[in-house]
Amino acid sequence: MSFKSAVLLVIFLQSFAIMTLASDPDPVRDFCIAGAASAINSLQCKNSSTVTVEDFVFSGIKLPGNFSETGLSSKPVNVNVFPGLNTLGMSFVRADFEIGGVNAPHFHPRATEVAFVLEGKIYSGFVDTDNKIFAKVLEKGEVMVFPRGLVHFQMNVGDTTATILGSFNSQNPGLQRIPNAVFGSGIKEELLEKAFGLSSNEIAKLRWKFSPHELS
């Protein structure tokens, strides 16, 4: 085989970058039901003799909750809400969308998400670290995966309400909604002006909109 052939071959093989990976670590017990929610630190285990099947079953997402200003109702179910998830490395969420409803750009610092469309038509996508977008309209029964930590978003583009069931590979994936984290947390005004190339007035408007006082 000539040198040229070898080079061609290497180029050919390069079209498959060798994988990196996600290993999946273990709990060190069968389970560890987190202690009673708010009153007691949720990271302690319930006495195993008092554990029942109810500790492993969650019944709180049969129905959607209230809708936000953007037409979204989101019920995240992590270890703080469902103590049976403790140490098991998973959690989930139910999201309902009004017609035209939007789940603003956000990300989960500690998990990949797998999203199933239960009802409706959802424009859904994420952005990778090269700022490349991967988005399309999902139909009922389709599934999309959002890689760990990347910004993603959804919008109901059908003419009925829509529902998504999301799963995470962390018991507590975390959530940062971009508008709120950036404009509603109190980051210095000059910094935001320079970062977004907006005027003092424009930033002030955004900060006012997403600041907590807005909620009252």
Next chain:
Amino acid sequence: MSFKSAVLLVIFLQSFAIMTLASDPDPVRDFCIAGAASAINSLQCKNSSTVTVEDFVFSGIKLPGNFSETGLSSKPVNVNVFPGLNTLGMSFVRADFEIGGVNAPHFHPRATEVAFVLEGKIYSGFVDTDNKIFAKVLEKGEVMVFPRGLVHFQMNVGDTTATILGSFNSQNPGLQRIPNAVFGSGIKEELLEKAFGLSSNEIAKLRWKFSPHELS
């Protein structure tokens, strides 16, 4: 505080065993689409310039598949079927049950499962390493978690077909169905007789039933 009080306190505190945990490890890239399924080793990444949104969307579980002898249709979607899951630490499954249909006792060697009831009434449970059972009938919209590696099972006890959506925190959780793994794999007959306290005839019947030739 008296010594007796201290003892009582320790007993009180012991009702909360301090947690162990499930840490959630990371990929080392945004994503790594596995190379084309069977032809090419699925553990190499697709050239990133050819990756599109279709690589992150799965459309193959809109409908149930064929039903088995026990009334189950199971469509597992792991990295071998959906290459976009590669390195992301998650996978999922759609399971449909005929009336009375059964998902035989089985376990996943490498993952916790979170199961959502999409339709129907499902008797669902698992067994822990003390042989304690946690089982109940789940209604539509309820969710149950099966801790990593523990034997679990399901049966449609309603009067309509039923459907479950399961999620796993591994890109390839694996599956061992007890009847097949134990009686259908060719384990020495004397060993099985002694282990189950069954006669040579009884074991032979079970081995015949679950051996692969059964499928032809």
Next chain:
Amino acid sequence: MSFKSAVLLVIFLQSFAIMTLASDPDPVRDFCIAGAASAINSLQCKNSSTVTVEDFVFSGIKLPGNFSETGLSSKPVNVNVFPGLNTLGMSFVRADFEIGGVNAPHFHPRATEVAFVLEGKIYSGFVDTDNKIFAKVLEKGEVMVFPRGLVHFQMNVGDTTATILGSFNSQNPGLQRIPNAVFGSGIKEELLEKAFGLSSNEIAKLRWKFSPHELS
């Protein structure tokens, strides 16, 4: 190089599927001796100034224990028995077999096992998730590895007693013996009948045999 050559080459290379892997995570301290066994939660560390060499030495498997009905004596040594293992990611077991003694099909939800034959001749094997069996007779001094979470089994096929030393890469690997987990835990009878294709009578017999009342 022609296209045909390239194809041949890729086929040739495919005979080596690129590895996945087992990373090995760390403790965050030198050690953490679990608090006094049953009385105190074993997941707290002993005050390090009171730790001695005895905390790292285990002397309880010099001799076999009592033999079970199937001719097995098993002494698992995990963090609950040997608190010095806490956070160190390992544990072990001594198993002795009478002539013809059997270690029933079982698995460890949270660990790989490496088994050393100290004495005797042991038929030993495991089943993978394709139901393929890997089994053979091991001689004294031979070592077999059982991959994490897969069903495995052993039987003394020599004419003397036999002994095995097993090691695990978890401080608490867990153990599910198939006959006990499936027939001795109280799984609904109809489910087991359908799953194993056995009659109501046959299942009742197995359930009676492996239920806890059996032990009294």
Next chain:
Amino acid sequence: MSFKSAVLLVIFLQSFAIMTLASDPDPVRDFCIAGAASAINSLQCKNSSTVTVEDFVFSGIKLPGNFSETGLSSKPVNVNVFPGLNTLGMSFVRADFEIGGVNAPHFHPRATEVAFVLEGKIYSGFVDTDNKIFAKVLEKGEVMVFPRGLVHFQMNVGDTTATILGSFNSQNPGLQRIPNAVFGSGIKEELLEKAFGLSSNEIAKLRWKFSPHELS
């Protein structure tokens, strides 16, 4: 001890939430120098007999690079730039700031960052998942930690240039700058309008500003 005392005690103890944790996983070799950067897949190891000390030394951050429009020069050094980091779980960055220079709100999907101030006065902070901000002005010689995956930012508030050295606990932490990821990636206009409460005009201006064509 009275019930009231017990309650007080529990409240007292609750002021210390029991830790979760960051375990630190291992490579499975001493090292694995990634193959020559762009030409060869960076996830293969260099033949160990040709590895020299130069493979473990990086000399490219002695000086700052060019400054961006916001007055920032950032030189990230991950496994793609410094192949010796492969499998070792770390990488780093040099960031220089002009007077008033800004590092726009951003996050790293796969790493915690520890930032050392080498020169100057830097307003520096992050936002947690409750939208609470933690920010202050750091002096030369001070160090701040940004927890994994959380939005953080910096601004040179002194009257000289400033320099930071950041370290990450991933060989490839990734980076998403909020303005670019959200407004420069092509997310549907209506979605952004609704998410940020901005007019079609305002969104168009932001999209134009952060779109790649801007760079030409």
Next chain:
Amino acid sequence: MSFKSAVLLVIFLQSFAIMTLASDPDPVRDFCIAGAASAINSLQCKNSSTVTVEDFVFSGIKLPGNFSETGLSSKPVNVNVFPGLNTLGMSFVRADFEIGGVNAPHFHPRATEVAFVLEGKIYSGFVDTDNKIFAKVLEKGEVMVFPRGLVHFQMNVGDTTATILGSFNSQNPGLQRIPNAVFGSGIKEELLEKAFGLSSNEIAKLRWKFSPHELS
């Protein structure tokens, strides 16, 4: 409860430092037999259709090997020697000692070790990061654990040969023998003089003794 009582209680509770932990991560397949040892990169998997039970059995430590100058015969069995261990997170070693034989101070950078005494009386111990020693004479049948990465050592103090079986929670734990790594690797002489407070002559003698030319 008085303030004093609370203080006493906290002191009492402090005697149990809350645990850190060792999570145990997973392979993402049942197994992955490493390709044929030296000829082919051992980190690729063998085609699974050609895998047999022999791939999971190791027969090479039935007998000790040759003894070194210090009276030690050590046969480490890691993934390079036993490809079936690949991705399974474990390996092992057989060590035989002549009377008075010594296993010099050494450590394994990537694993905890559990050591079983098969024969003889072994003075065995380790040093923690506070330079505290934990050492004692072990009898046949006793087991000692050496926490990950800490310096440990052994000496046959009985009047017969002695044998140890060690297990590791890494497929490739690595080994650094202190005398060889420090004096036999070519570290600058002045550095060693200052570090050990020895004369140029003394260091030269040690370097000569442990340098590779010694072996010829």
Next chain:
Amino acid sequence: MSFKSAVLLVIFLQSFAIMTLASDPDPVRDFCIAGAASAINSLQCKNSSTVTVEDFVFSGIKLPGNFSETGLSSKPVNVNVFPGLNTLGMSFVRADFEIGGVNAPHFHPRATEVAFVLEGKIYSGFVDTDNKIFAKVLEKGEVMVFPRGLVHFQMNVGDTTATILGSFNSQNPGLQRIPNAVFGSGIKEELLEKAFGLSSNEIAKLRWKFSPHELS
């Protein structure tokens, strides 16, 4: 392509051993500030409502500390000193060297280290598990990586004082200095004599030098 070509190709490809990897695991919360240092177990989290930005900032390494006998001042900043690092998987160190100052051969059992030269000229290196040395003189602004758990060392070979900033991918990497761990911990004299091939007198001198009484 002939068989010979295929063989050549495989040899060519072997020059790139397929990677192993370092996955980077996650915390399960945004952060968890360790409780007040010595008084309270540092592995419990501070109540989050009392956490301030000061918990994430460390100001104690603006200046070097006192110099040791070998001309080294080392200020390690791990979770015990800086509780804000808890669960975040990172820590760091400032090391200052007098002219000719030496950082004796040592290793960190639980972390890789990335070392930045802030000032001066430092002979710096490590030894791998084949006893191969990788060492060179680093200039100001250069960076060297020491793979996890391997013996490494440094010496100021310039004519000014020198300073290094090291980062670790563990909140508590641990440190074993070879001279102290081996000669200052009380390992049995005969063992050390045999291991190092030194006389009883020589070992006694080293033991005396590095024993704790030395410090008084």
